[in-house]
Amino acid sequence: MPALYDFATWAPLLKLVRESNAQALAAPGGYAQGDVGQGSWSVPVRRVSPPRGQAAQLSDMQEEWDAVELLRGALVEAGVERVPFVVECTPQGAATLRLFGPHPDVEAGYDGPHGGALILADDAVPEPWRRLPEPVLDAVRSPSADAGELERVLRERLPDAIGVTEEEIVAAEVRLGITLPEEVKALYRVTRARWEDWSTDDDFAASRHHSESVGFELFGLEHVFVAEPDNRATPWEFAAMEAVATRPDDSVQRIVGSPGWITIGDSGGGDGIVVDLTPGPCGHLGQVILLSHEEDIGGVLLADSLTELIVNGEREEEYREREELPEVARINEFAGRSVEAVAHPALEVLSLGVWDGEPFSLAPVTGLPRLRTLTAYPGTLADPLEIAGLSALEYLRLPYEEWRTLLDADAVPRGLLAASIETSGGGPDHHPLALVALTYEILSLFGRSAIPVTVLEGDLGPAPD
Template identity: 60%
Template sequence: MSPIHEFTTWEPLLWLLYTDNAERLAAPGGHVAGHISHGAWSVPVRRRSPPPGQAAQIEDMQEEFDAVRRVHTALAESGVDGVAFVAEISPAGRAVLHLIETGPAVEPGIGGPHPGSILLVEGAVPEPWRRLPDPVAGAAPDPAADPALLERTLRERLPDAIGATEAEIAAAEERLGSTLPEELKALYRVTRARWEDWGDYDTAEPVYDAVGCELFPLDRLYVADAASRRSPWQFAAMEAVVTPPDAAVQGLVGSPGWIVFGDNGGGDRLAVDLTPGPRGHTGQIILIGHEENIGADLLAASLTGLVRDGEREERAHRREAPEVAYVNVASLGSVEEAADPALEVLSIGVWEGAPVSLAPVVGLPRLRTLSAYPGTLADPLEIAKLTGLEYLELAPEDWRTLLDADAVPRSLLAAGIEVHGERHPLPVVDLANELLARWDRPPMTRTVLEGDL
């Protein structure tokens, strides 16, 4: 038996759950649930308030930390990334603990015990992650791009820098599988940006100031293609690639022509863009935000411009587009308003009126994602008419209706179960496993541990 499946591993945490949730656990059907993974956890225990005027101290939560650390150690020893749990504990201290492991076909839930997206087709990714850049006729470098001028400017600013050799540049090109643009080669001929050449931040800072970013060494250059920008299905399926005719940068998740060479110090990546938008330049400098799933912002028309003139950031404002529609109390007022031949993603959120019909969007050629808040659909069986769906997120009751009628669209690549409020996780896990079984996918596993506290 692996350590994560031993009752003694969980006993200290179960005791805290028992003492902090006695009334809740004693009620009919009473239970508590949570999730623990490496470096993170969500457990329903009370954290003691510090005295007035004093900040919380580690010792105020020491019991919780110690109990969770015991589970973290068992996770590591068992080779398990994370586990959700449901605990039922009688007033006499008899504990029944259900451990839930998602397995390879279910993404972890976000901060709770319920499963994340259910992967019905192995290796499938949302449509925006399958999109490649569109060719742009006449795309060319900015007239001000000048590798020789760039190199002279950097040598003046960094007279003592150690540059990369041609062999090192060639090795980087071979690793990346593409030829580096001439401006990027000119930069690395001046400085190879290796930490061992500096030794500390004070020595590295002049290089960062001269270039305009925290420069990566050649062996850390990478191509920011779509695979490098991972996102859970439940968020990724809600995105759409949209590139307006006047855009400088294509609204992609990633591109084989985005070569990352630095960081802005806050986790956002700087890249040379070799696949620009309709109004962009080949070799322009873009910023790939770490808090966004899609798109990038223009920093400068060229690397020469970035170094000589500094960044001139132009944010790619997310315009309202017919590809993605939100029907809820704060956005569109009906499904009819969302219906458009370009519609790819339809989200039906909190709604104060009568449940809505999906009839207006039946037959739309590009609709691939539907997310519906509990109680918003007049007839869930209308979903069977949406024959191009790749991702579907519904409340358990709506999934039950589809499953019982054998009406779950076979076009689905992934699915989500929309859970709100205090719902028991185990029926949700059973529902997820029923969906997985329809696609012959590995189920989530449940292990039951019992003991006395």
């Protein structure tokens, strides 16, 4: 048996959990829950606060660290990324530990052992991740694009650089399935941007000089890639809340990825530097955009051409506040609107958040052709059965009670691609095992298997006085 599924591997952590949650565990039906992953963990263990003005030290949590390290090693050995757990323990030390997952149809979640979104169809991805860029047939290159000038300036700045061969350019085009723009070819004819080419006593200074000369951290040609949607893989609970909505005055299409987004470098902060061959209505063919690692959709225009970016540097963009999207509507106590007010043929996403007023009827949005996402906090829906009128629904996030209503009435929309259980928003607490049982009902309705549960029993011994 792998060490991950040996009670002894968990015992050091469970003793700390018991010590920190003695009252909760002793109550009828009491439990504690958490999760441990290869890269992070969240466990209900009380930590010692450092003295005022002093940062927390590893020694302040050494026991927790050692206990988690034991489990992290077991996770690596078992090839498991993360394991949620629930433990019940008597005052005498008899403990029952339940480990959940992993499951191919359940995304990782941090709300409990029921996980994140439940994937209800094979290879299902949110609608924005299925969208291709709109063709802009009259798109032209910027007058500033000049491959010859770009090559001349770069050779002045990097006289000792080593460029790629024509054969390497052809091989890259075959690998990428795309013809590289002349400016990109000119760039790589000057420099292949390989670390081994820095033949100075100060490699970091040489690397910095190269980046400053180009204007960003240039990838080697062998590392250039096309920024397709799967490069921005995002959990359903976030991705389903996005909408593709390019406007006539946009320079960059508001899409997730594109077969025409050639990623040639990095900003130095994790943001992609991309040559854009599928510009927005007001953009230029071959413009340079930045894909932020903090955003899931769209990009920021840096320059109208690679020549302009490298020769003159990125432009100072004037901030332009984006208009409110009719595609996405969020109603809550801070954005108090009505469902009637947001009902629009273009509406794709409706989110009902924390709300102290009367619950909402979905009648105003019934039958809307593009409404694919609905999320609702506890107490926001007047009648959950009205969800049956949302014929285009792909993603549904509801509290336990509303799911129970739909399941009991056999009214869960069969066109769903993914679903989640809403556990925040001030609703009643539910035992983690009840939430796991609910996921099983939803998954089985769509022919998916249940979340695996491993039960381990052991004795932690009497609690210390």
